[in-house]
Amino acid sequence: xxxxxxxxxxxxxxxxxxxxxxxxxxxxxxxxxxxxxxxxxxxxxxxxxxxxxxxxxxxxxxxxxxxxxxxxxxxxxxxxxxxxxx
Numbered sequence: 806x807x808x809x810x811x812x813x814x815x816x817x818x819x820x821x822x823x824x825x826x827x828x829x830x831x832x833x834x835x836x837x838x839x840x841x842x843x844x845x846x847x848x849x850x851x852x853x854x855x856x857x858x859x860x861x862x863x864x865x866x867x868x869x870x871x872x873x874x875x876x877x878x879x880x881x882x883x884x885x886x887x888x889x890x891x
Contacts, residue, residue: 808878810841815885818861821854831876838863839872841882860887 813826822845835844842863846856855861863870864883876882 808876810876810879811881812841812845813881813883815883816888817886818854818884821851823851836875837872838865838870838874838876838882841876842872842884845884855884861885862887 808831809828810831811826811828814822814824819825831841832844835841842855842861843857846852846854853859862885863872864885865874865876866881867883870882
């Protein structure tokens, strides 16, 4: 069974990875927000902005989500740096 998700990148993450979003068929074993983030970080240089230890927030279907939240087919996952107000 294939599982496609929509991924969005915002602000400095969008600049680092060179795109604002994509549709991705999840590889086997990528079943949580944290696993998806690790998978994307493994793509190489600019993608290291998503690496563990970096200050990145995630939302699943427009709700804040932790690393252990499961991802389902058709979900939308957004990654963004923390936002400061002023």
